[in-house]
Amino acid sequence: xxxxWFVYLxxxxxxxxxxxxxxxxxxxxxxxxxGIEVIxxxxxxxxxxxxxxxxxxxxxxxxxxTFIVIEVSLVATALALIINITRRTKSLxxxxxxxxxx
Amino acid sequence: MIFLFIGLPLVxxxxxxxxxxxxKKIAPDVLANAVFLGLLVLALTSGxxxxxxxxxxxxxxxxxxxxxxxxxxxxFSLFMLMAVSLVTLCVGLFSVDYMDHYGAKANYYAxxxxxxxxxxxxxxxxxxxxxxxxxxxxxxxxxxxxAFGLEHDELEASFKYxxxxxxxxxxxxxxxxxxxxxxxxxxxxxVALALRDLEAGPAVGVCAALFIMGFGLKAALIPFHAWLxxxxxxxxxxxxAILSGLLIKVSGVYxxxxxxxxxxxxxxxxxxxxxxxxxxxxVxxxxxxLGQRDMKRMLAYSSISQVGYVVLGLGIGTPLGIxxxxxxxxxxxxxxxxxxxxxxxxxxxxxxxxLDEMGGLAKRMPVTAATNLVGSLSIAGVPPLAGFWSKLLxxxxxxxxRHWPLAVIAVLASVLTLWYYLLIQRKAFFGKLExxxxxxxxxxxxxxxxxxxxxxxxxxLGLFFSAVIKTWVQPASDALTGGIRVALASWGF
Amino acid sequence: xxxxxxxxxxxxxxxILAILAKDLIRSAVSLAVASLFLGIIFFRMGAPYAGVxxxxxxxxxxxxxxxxxxxxxxxxxxxxxSKLAPIIFPLVFIAxxxxxxxxxxxxxxxxxxxxxxxxxxxxxxxxxxxxxxxLVGQLAVILAGVFSVLALxxxxxxxx
Numbered sequence: 001x002x003x004x005w006f007v008y009l010x011x012x013x014x015x016x017x018x019x020x021x022x023x024x025x026x027x028x029x030x031x032x033x034x035g036i037e038v039i040x041x042x043x044x045x046x047x048x049x050x051x052x053x054x055x056x057x058x059x060x061x062x063x064x065x066t067f068i069v070i071e072v073s074l075v076a077t078a079l080a081l082i083i084n085i086t087r088r089t090k091s092l093x094x095x096x097x098x099x100x101x102x
Numbered sequence: 103m104i105f106l107f108i109g110l111p112l113v114x115x116x117x118x119x120x121x122x123x124x125x126k127k128i129a130p131d132v133l134a135n136a137v138f139l140g141l142l143v144l145a146l147t148s149g150x151x152x153x154x155x156x157x158x159x160x161x162x163x164x165x166x167x168x169x170x171x172x173x174x175x176x177x178f179s180l181f182m183l184m185a186v187s188l189v190t191l192c193v194g195l196f197s198v199d200y201m202d203h204y205g206a207k208a209n210y211y212a213x214x215x216x217x218x219x220x221x222x223x224x225x226x227x228x229x230x231x232x233x234x235x236x237x238x239x240x241x242x243x244x245x246x247x248x249a250f251g252l253e254h255d256e257l258e259a260s261f262k263y264x265x266x267x268x269x270x271x272x273x274x275x276x277x278x279x280x281x282x283x284x285x286x287x288x289x290x291x292x293v294a295l296a297l298r299d300l301e302a303g304p305a306v307g308v309c310a311a312l313f314i315m316g317f318g319l320k321a322a323l324i325p326f327h328a329w330l331x332x333x334x335x336x337x338x339x340x341x342x343a344i345l346s347g348l349l350i351k352v353s354g355v356y357x358x359x360x361x362x363x364x365x366x367x368x369x370x371x372x373x374x375x376x377x378x379x380x381x382x383x384x385v386x387x388x389x390x391x392l393g394q395r396d397m398k399r400m401l402a403y404s405s406i407s408q409v410g411y412v413v414l415g416l417g418i419g420t421p422l423g424i425x426x427x428x429x430x431x432x433x434x435x436x437x438x439x440x441x442x443x444x445x446x447x448x449x450x451x452x453x454x455x456x457l458d459e460m461g462g463l464a465k466r467m468p469v470t471a472a473t474n475l476v477g478s479l480s481i482a483g484v485p486p487l488a489g490f491w492s493k494l495l496x497x498x499x500x501x502x503x504r505h506w507p508l509a510v511i512a513v514l515a516s517v518l519t520l521w522y523y524l525l526i527q528r529k530a531f532f533g534k535l536e537x538x539x540x541x542x543x544x545x546x547x548x549x550x551x552x553x554x555x556x557x558x559x560x561x562x563l564g565l566f567f568s569a570v571i572k573t574w575v576q577p578a579s580d581a582l583t584g585g586i587r588v589a590l591a592s593w594g595f
Numbered sequence: 596x597x598x599x600x601x602x603x604x605x606x607x608x609x610x611i612l613a614i615l616a617k618d619l620i621r622s623a624v625s626l627a628v629a630s631l632f633l634g635i636i637f638f639r640m641g642a643p644y645a646g647v648x649x650x651x652x653x654x655x656x657x658x659x660x661x662x663x664x665x666x667x668x669x670x671x672x673x674x675x676x677s678k679l680a681p682i683i684f685p686l687v688f689i690a691x692x693x694x695x696x697x698x699x700x701x702x703x704x705x706x707x708x709x710x711x712x713x714x715x716x717x718x719x720x721x722x723x724x725x726x727x728x729x730l731v732g733q734l735a736v737i738l739a740g741v742f743s744v745l746a747l748x749x750x751x752x753x754x755x
Contacts, residue, residue, distance in 0.1 A: 007699070010696060016272070021687070034626055045606075047282075057640065059721055060642065070733075079661070079663075081249060083668060112731075223735065235736065286712065
């Protein structure tokens with residue numbers, strides 16, 4: 001695998017870390033979602049750059065497009081959940097969601 | 103024909119909102135359960151003929167023109183299709199009465215059908231990325247179903263479940279991308295072929311680890327289990343049943359087994375990892391189950407423990423172990439589905455899930471108590487019920503492969519399992535009838551009917567275990583022990 | 596390649612901004628800008644369809660959904676994030692980047708690969724004929740999402 005692939009992977013890994021950091025430390029539910037979005041960007045980048053490196057750019061584009069469609073559905077569901085939660089707890093703070101033990 | 107498994111639920115789900123406007127309860131009930139029944143019949147009858155001469159790859163033809171949709175059918179996928187249809191039908195029947203007080207039945211059935219379509223799509227897929235797509239279909243439906251009652255607990259559980267699932271999806275996709283990078287392909291056969299020729303040990307190891315993280319989270323194996331003890335209790339009982347009974351197995355165990363056995367090929371290292379993952383889940387979850395007061399939470403931990411048994415059995419890699427693991431998968435789907443449905447009956451009758459508050463319900467809810475006993479004993483592994491045989495097979499497989507410590511663990515954990523199930527039975531059903539439950543009524547018809555069906559199945563699967571194993575489990579086990587050959591020979595084209 | 600590296604850095608930079616910004620609207624906008632960068636990166640890789648999709652759907656639709664949610668959840672008081680975060684994060688991130696570069700360099704040529712075969716056909720061929728099953732999956736996932744949102748936003752009946 002040529003070196004450009006690894007450059008893309010390196011950046012994608014950085015994005016992944018940013019997203020994971022958000023998921024692990026942020027307390028605002030919407031910020032948690034932004035974390036998910038950043039991770040999704042990392043995934044799209046990994047998928048497309050792999051296809052690019054294999055000279056299979058058309059296949060990679062199909063994968064990325066399918067993935068983005070899935071992402072939209074996921075985000076819609078997640079945001080609907082968040083809106084419902086704020087209606088109950090009147091706050092976006094994820095620390096309020098501690099009624100259930102792990 | 104086999105494409106009906108995906109197409110039928112999809113089409114009916116799409117039509118349900120319109121139908122629901124006209125008839126709020128009857129039409130959705132009838133339609134959805136008709137679909138479930140129809141698919142069960144299809145799975146029981148036509149399936150075996152298809153694979154009589156080995157795994158097949160079927161192509162969909164639309165008006166004579168081949169469309170690019172293929173379905174990979176073999177003993178394993180057929181076995182799972184049968185299990186999915188069976189448990190979903192019983193859950194659907196249960197929902198006829200249970201979901202009355204939640205409202206929005208058309209919407210509920212639409213989501214349930216979508217979850218089934220997603221699971222079936224996953225089972226019939228022969229392409230790595232496609233497996234992921236249908237996994238997400240089922241997952242998104244499940245997030246909404248867990249939160250269906252819109253109470254605080256349900257929303258919180260669904261939110262945490264969603265968050266952790268995103269991480270699992272990321273792990274799975276990264277692994278798929280790396281595999282694509284190495285092999286240039288995504289279908290099971292092309293990947294299996296390429297991996298066999300490449301000497302890519304460490305890289306495949308990393309991919310396998312990512313798959314374990316991703317699918318292990320879906321299967322709620324320890325240490326990836328954190329979402330399940332919250333999600334399953336808070337969800338409506340019918341959804342807990344289908345999540346514990348089916349979803350964690352289809353999107354977790356099936357996908358992992360399929361990839362490890364038929365695409366990667368089971369190496370001794372993978373086998374060890376699977377066995378120990380399974381063993382840890384069995385023990386830790388069983389211990390955690392003991393300390394619970396919430397009935398459904400105890401059942402949820404038990405699910406983690408029993409899935410551990412399945413993974414342990416599959417991990418042994420020998421025909422005996424795999425057969426035991428698969429049979430246990432079926433028995434647990436039936437048994438745990440039964441137990442969760444019963445918990446719904448109990449919750450509907452008493453308004454609580456706290457075991458310390460219940461007592462003596464057997465006098466007022468005899469059918470529920472009886473079916474609960476059957477389900478509990480089956481999963482705990484008491485002869486002649488089904489769970490006994492599957493656990494015995496797993497333990498025999500361990501002994502045969504000379505894994506003595508694991509065999510001992512499996513047996514001891516079985517005792518633990520029996521203990522906490524009898525705890526539930528004693529605290530909720532037996533003993534003195536608490537005064538405030540004096541006017542409790544037995545659950546409505548469809549709820550009891552569906553649990554009776556599942557209880558009879560647990561007994562039947564146990565009594566006729568050799569026939570069941572020969573016709574259903576054996577072909578599935580062969581498909582897995584066939585290893586990469588299945589992917590290369592039968593599905594490659 | 597240097598153009599791509601600049602764009603990729605921009606992508607990472609705006610993503611970090613999106614996470615660390617205190618104002619939610621600023622976060623959403625930073626995220627949209629990051630998506631824009633990613634779309635351009637896709638275009639320059641020869642993936643116009645993916646680029647268009649990324650920009651119109653992620654930078655467009657998802658940003659709109661985000662801002663809608665932010666508007667609908669105007670909470671009484673902001674959520675206090677940890678004060679240490681903006682200090683620890685850059686340090687951890689820089690440490691990670693160093694490790695990242697070293698790992699990637701050492702992995703160079705270590706991942707065996709089958710040489711890629713050239714693609715035939717147009718994008719339409721690949722999407723509609725090769726990945727038809729994915730399209731069914733897309734349809735299913737859209738349906739699932741629609742039903743989920745409908746379920747989560749439904750009006751509660753009297754008997755609930």
